[in-house]
Structures are given as C-alpha cells and as structure tokens.
Amino acid sequence: MxxxxxxxxxxxxxxxxxxxSTTYRGRYTVCAAPPPxxxxxxxxxxxxxxxxxxxxxxxxxxxxxxxxxxxxxRAAADRAVWRRxxxxxxxxxxxxxxxxxxxxxxRATPSATQAGGFRHGEVVVDRDGSRAVAVGVRNGSxxxxxxxxxxLLLSFLRALA
Numbered sequence: 001m002x003x004x005x006x007x008x009x010x011x012x013x014x015x016x017x018x019x020x021s022t023t024y025r026g027r028y029t030v031c032a033a034p035p036p037x038x039x040x041x042x043x044x045x046x047x048x049x050x051x052x053x054x055x056x057x058x059x060x061x062x063x064x065x066x067x068x069x070x071x072x073x074r075a076a077a078d079r080a081v082w083r084r085x086x087x088x089x090x091x092x093x094x095x096x097x098x099x100x101x102x103x104x105x106x107r108a109t110p111s112a113t114q115a116g117g118f119r120h121g122e123v124v125v126d127r128d129g130s131r132a133v134a135v136g137v138r139n140g141s142x143x144x145x146x147x148x149x150x151x152l153l154l155s156f157l158r159a160l161a
Contacts, residue, residue: 020088025050036083040091044075047097048104070104 021031022043030046032039048071057064078091078100090096103109 017085020092022047022092034085034088035079036085038079040088041072041075041079044078044091044097044100045071047092047094048074048101051098051101066108067104070109071101073109074100074103 017034019031020034020040020043021029023029024046030043032043034040045068049068052064052067054064054067082091
C-alpha cells in the first residue's frame with residue numbers, strides 16, 4: 001500500500017446513511033440501502049408492481065413477467081439518473097409510482113427511454129456500460145442481468161403472492 005493511500009485511509013470518516021423504505025400492499029414495510037446502491041431501485045420496482053394483480057395473473061405468467069420487466073426497466077433508469085440519497089423520497093413516493101406505472105402498456109418499451117421525470121436539483125447520469133437481455137417473453141419484455149438482487153426480488157414477490 002502506498003503512503004498516500006495509508007494517509008487517506010487514516011483520514012477517512014464514514015458517513016451513516018439511513019436505510020430507505022416503502023410499504024408493499026399496505027402489509028409489509030421493506031427496507032434497503034439508500035442510493036447509489038440498488039436498494040431504491042428494488043423498492044421503486046415494488047411500488048410499481050403493487051398496482052397489479054400479480055397473484056391473479058400467476059407466478060411467472062407472461063403478464064406478470066411483462067410488468068415486472070417493465071417496472072424494473074423504469075426503476076433501473078431512474079436509479080441511473082437519480083443516484084443521490086436526497087432523491088430517494090421522491091423516487092419512492094406512491095404518486096410517482098402511479099405516474100410511472102401509467103406508461104406501462106401491452107408492449108415492451110426500450111430501456112434507454114425509461115428515465116422518469118422526477119425532478120431534483122442535481123442530476124448525475126450513469127454512463128458506465130451496456131446491458132444484455134437475460135430473460136424475455138414474447139411481447140419483447142426483458143430484464144437486464146445486473147446484480148442478483150433482481151432475482152431475489154422475484155423470489156420475494158413469489159413469497160408474497
């Protein structure tokens with residue numbers, strides 16, 4: 001380790017950030033790490049999904065997977081743009097989820113067009129790379145293969161159904 005790195009480490013002061021949370025279907029409070037981690041993205045996706053009758057549609061049905069993929073695309077796009085801890089409350093507001101949900105239709109939408117109109121003072125855009133589609137259904141929906149937290153979210157939704 002270089003001397004400068006040791007000095008930097010000695011001067012480092014950690015900063016505590018409170019977890020972010022949302023409610024799911026009024027029965028559960030779900031907490032996660034604040035931005036810039038994926039926690040807000042997962043919670044936003046849950047807020048989007050609670051407006052759909054997932055149990056009625058069935059686990060892994062085409063309809064359920066379509067709205068899951070579309071919700072995750074929107075939440076991922078928002079996370080890429082609104083990465084600051086100060087933006088979490090706006091991204092997790094139920095009214096914002098309702099606005100974002102209104103754009104989910106019968107057909108898939110391109111991931112690149114999905115950043116929402118949430119407004120906050122500072123915008124930081126993540127331009128760090130491309131993503132390939134890992135899972136898809138006939139109408140063109142897909143899910144980007146980012147961290148395994150997405151698959152954990154699928155398991156969580158299955159457990160709540």
